Amino acid sequence: MHNPQLNANGELSHLLSIEGLPRDVIVHILDTASSFLKVSARDVKKVPLLRGKSVFNVFFENSTRTRTTFEIAAKRLSADVINLDVTRSSTAKGETLLDTVDNLVAMHADMFVVRHAASGAPYLLASHLRRIGRDDVHVVNAGDGRHAHPTQGLLDMYTIRHYKKDFSNLVVAIVGDILHSRVARSDIKALTTLGAAEVRAIGPETLLPTEIKKMGVRVCHDMADGLRDCDVVIMLRLQNERMNGTLLPSAREYFHCYGLTQEKLRLARPDAIVMHPGPMNRGVEIDSDVADGPQAVILPQVTFGIAVRMAVMGILAGN
């Protein structure tokens, strides 16, 4: 079967999803990221790898943080970065996604970092580039609909590997709004590919997708049951807009059942780490004592995220 992410030589040409990525490609990205981590700690935080390349951040959906981390990563690789606020310009004027892309290719873009509310938009873009014979232009998915957020998944794997070294004995709990979370989907795919012993999905019935069991995870509706003896706890952001619907009674009720407190965290292993993709809602999905506590690795995740995005762009641009 044709894998749209790989070129004819089996090398990574676009990063669209963790699904379909061979294990050795994931490991190569993580290994490369550890070299880039050192670059960001230097006096001159820059390597000349992408000198003269143009990276276009094309965000059809707002996300200051993700866009900024991609921008920092590209700049540390010496690329020229162009941020396009397409929601307020071309799209608002009625231009289609592919027309926007064709225009940017005509401006000699080398790489697109794309976020789109529609699942599959980065795939559409990658297959369009192939069709017009521009396989030399690369696409990075920075989040598409509810589908995938592969760089977040990869940086989560980098974080876990950094603290836990090996995946084979790990029990990882993912807690919260898995239904709407592209991060959760990417994490589950990555954890299964890397051979984690057990992945648990914890949340209320209304926030777990019906197909979740097919993804090879253990479903827990009870937080205590799900956290017991786990090595890694990944908390997901509860999007405020979900509160207004019929999915949840109230933020307070949610915190009572699924918010991570020190007391609940004690059920996990004593050396368990707590992760969160940010931005956090303190007092909704995570208590401040935990977020600022010794087991939280939420800020290191941000630092690792730059190195992982540098690795992804560095590898793509060379293929």
Added chain:
Amino acid sequence: MTTNPMPAIELPDAEIQCAQLAELIRPELRPDTLLVGIHSGGVWVARRLQRLLDLDTEIGLIDVSFYRDDYRAKGLHARVKPSSIPFDVEERPLILVDDVLYTGRTTRAAINELFDYGRPASIQLAVLVDRGHRQLPICANYCPWKVVLDPSQELVLSTDADDRLTWSLAEHA
């Protein structure tokens, strides 16, 4: 490129060459000199020089993958090792150590990377062998072995089971 087999050359003992290299460096060594080895062969040689010259400072390790000029052709395939310069290079005399000096492009990349850590007082180059065919104006300050090899030949330094450095010569098709 010739299709005739190249005349066999006798490959010297690389461990003896490390000792020779150390003796070449010794008279020029300053108390604040720092060694920086280029991955991977250069790091092996730098570790030996550190021992032979009785240096108590750590050595720096450098992987030039992010600075190479053939990235466009080769990409980032090989496993990249993190560069580690565990000292302040500012105003210090550095000796860059590599196993083979060939086109000079690796040396160029390494010098560029070193300058991203600061401004060294000087950078010298120590190699086990200069095999000719330079493409840049670069020469070694310390070098115990000079030989001209055909571009179809590849001189490879490796470590054997007893951790001894040995040379081998490969022919490209």
